[in-house]
Amino acid sequence: MAESKRKIQKELTxxxxxxxxxxxxxxxxxxxxxxxxxxxxxxxxxGSLFAHFPTMDDLMxxxxxxxxxxxxxxxxxxxxxxxxxxxxxxxxxxxxxxxEDFYTHLIIExxxxxxSAKNTYIVIQSTISFHIGLAAEKEIQQGKIKNMPLHMLFNxxxxxxxxxxxxxxxxxxxxxxxxxxxxxxxxxxxxxxKST
Amino acid sequence: MAESKRKIQKELTxxxxxxxxxxxxxxxxxxxxxxxxxxxxxxxxxGSLFAHFPTMDDLMxxxxxxxxxxxxxxxxxxxxxxxxxxxxxxxxxxxxxxxEDFYTHLIIExxxxxxSAKNTYIVIQSTISFHIGLAAEKEIQQGKIKNMPLHMLFNxxxxxxxxxxxxxxxxxxxxxxxxxxxxxxxxxxxxxxKST
DNA sequence: ATACTCACTGAGTATAAACTCATTATACTG
DNA sequence: CAGTATAATGAGTTTATACTCAGTGAGTAT
Numbered sequence: 182m183a184e185s186k187r188k189i190q191k192e193l194t195x196x197x198x199x200x201x202x203x204x205x206x207x208x209x210x211x212x213x214x215x216x217x218x219x220x221x222x223x224x225x226x227x228g229s230l231f232a233h234f235p236t237m238d239d240l241m242x243x244x245x246x247x248x249x250x251x252x253x254x255x256x257x258x259x260x261x262x263x264x265x266x267x268x269x270x271x272x273x274x275x276x277x278x279x280x281e282d283f284y285t286h287l288i289i290e291x292x293x294x295x296x297s298a299k300n301t302y303i304v305i306q307s308t309i310s311f312h313i314g315l316a317a318e319k320e321i322q323q324g325k326i327k328n329m330p331l332h333m334l335f336n337x338x339x340x341x342x343x344x345x346x347x348x349x350x351x352x353x354x355x356x357x358x359x360x361x362x363x364x365x366x367x368x369x370x371x372x373x374x375k376s377t
Numbered sequence: 378m379a380e381s382k383r384k385i386q387k388e389l390t391x392x393x394x395x396x397x398x399x400x401x402x403x404x405x406x407x408x409x410x411x412x413x414x415x416x417x418x419x420x421x422x423x424g425s426l427f428a429h430f431p432t433m434d435d436l437m438x439x440x441x442x443x444x445x446x447x448x449x450x451x452x453x454x455x456x457x458x459x460x461x462x463x464x465x466x467x468x469x470x471x472x473x474x475x476x477e478d479f480y481t482h483l484i485i486e487x488x489x490x491x492x493s494a495k496n497t498y499i500v501i502q503s504t505i506s507f508h509i510g511l512a513a514e515k516e517i518q519q520g521k522i523k524n525m526p527l528h529m530l531f532n533x534x535x536x537x538x539x540x541x542x543x544x545x546x547x548x549x550x551x552x553x554x555x556x557x558x559x560x561x562x563x564x565x566x567x568x569x570x571k572s573t
Numbered sequence: 574a575t576a577c578t579c580a581c582t583g584a585g586t587a588t589a590a591a592c593t594c595a596t597t598a599t600a601c602t603g
Numbered sequence: 604c605a606g607t608a609t610a611a612t613g614a615g616t617t618t619a620t621a622c623t624c625a626g627t628g629a630g631t632a633t
Contacts, residue, residue: 185600185601186599186600186601187599187600187601187608187609187610190600190610191609191610194610194611210488210489212408212489213489215589215590215591216590216591216592217590217591225611225612226611226612226613227591227592227612227613228592228593228594228611228612228613228614229610229611229612229613231591231592231593232609232610232611235592236591236592237590237591237592288543289485289488290489292406292485292543292546293406293408293409293486293489299546299547303547327568327569329565329568330565333561333565336537336540336541337533337536337537337565337566337569339540340533340536340537340538340539340540340541341532341533341536341537342536343536343539343540343543344532344535344536344539344540345532345536347484347488347539347543350488350495351495351499365529369525369526369529369533370533372523372525373523373533373569373570374569377573381630381631382629382630382631383578383579383580383629383630383631386580386630387579387580390580390581411619411620411621412620412621412622413620413621421581421582422581422582422583423582423583423584423621423622424581424582424583424584424622424623424624425580425581425582425583426622427621427622427623428579428580428581431622432621432622433620433621433622
């Protein structure tokens with residue numbers, strides 16, 4: 182019996198805990214979310230959570246990895262048909278938009294999280310870097326944008342976005358930061374990098 | 378008797394705790410530093426710490442305020458004789474350099490800290506913003522740099538610096554991030570903003 | 574000189590939150 | 604259908620750490 186009722190149920194519960202954890206981490210951050218919060222939100226007993234994830238670190242790791250997969254898939258889909266750098270950057274913003282809360286807490290709290298968070302974070306950064314680098318290189322050759330080390334181009338873009346996300350609380354702003362400031366960010370970044 | 382031996386001693390101990398706390402927060406961050414760590418490092422009893430700072434939040438608040446004063450004074454000194462934007466930006470980097478550890482932990486963990494941290498953070502940002510804004514405005518009028526909203530100019534610069542500081546652990550780099558990457562950051566930022 | 578005050582001590586307390594485990598209910602096995 | 608395995612439960616345990624407080628001895632006032 183490959184898929185017994187029990188196995189299916191267990192897997193279902195696991196997924197449900199993971200989903201709930203991702204939501205909770207997105208709302209309250211990693212440091213301020215407790216195991217009991219997640220269990221309660223998922224409508225399971227506190228103890229049950231530990232049957233699926235032996236430690237909070239495990240749960241965080243799994244949640245972050247799951248998030249990384251979703252975001253990278255999303256980015257890949259979004260980016261795949263685009264070519265120009267502005268399109269790619271816009272695609273990047275669109276990709277983040279769907280996961281903005283979680284992403285924001287991840288970049289803020291990353292250094293307080295288990296080592297695994299670092300790896301996932303690097304994977305995400307690399308994915309973005311790859312797409313942007315490809316487009317940027319082409320446009321540099323075409324003379325559309327300034328000739329500049331690719332990592333600076335990338336870091337400047339990421340820096341601006343992360344700065345806005347991690348200081349979002351200072352912007353007297355409730356909804357999505359990307360929605361509110363994305364267009365301005367993109368426009369001005371393009372102004373920075375365009376040649377002449 | 379304005380300054381009794383006791384009052385002097387008490388004030389001395391308070392200062393010493395504050396200094397030690399600032400060092401500890403700089404080394405290990407706010408979240409991971411415990412009251413006992415600070416007391417031990419300061420060579421006082423655990424209980425004594427609470428005679429000076431009734432709660433950990435109070436101690437953090439005081440430490441962050443003290444740090445804010447020091448940094449702003451330092452920035453002011455450093456900046457006062459400079460006029461050109463590149464000079465001001467360099468002065469900004471020099472100013473951070475002296476407090477890099479603490480500053481890095483502050484920007485990373487700010488949103489997990491007591492509300493007071495927010496205020497001090499805003500004061501620091503405003504101080505920097507003021508100096509940069511003044512110089513930038515002038516250079517825009519002189520046509521030296523691109524005509525662009527001042528806040529974008531400021532946020533792009535801050536974004537790059539904060540990005541490097543808060544991701545410093547990924548750069549296979551032990552010493553000061555500002556020392557290692559400051560020059561490159563400055564040069565490329567200037568390239569971004571210069572007109573033509 | 575004596576009584577009082579206060580900075581400091583450190584063992585003890587309180588609390589929060591991760592984690593355990595005996596028990597229960599349900600699904601599977603032969 | 605009887606016996607066994609396992610997902611789920613939730614009250615209880617453990618641990619970490621902020622905070623307390625009765626005690627000590629040096630400083631101060633009269």
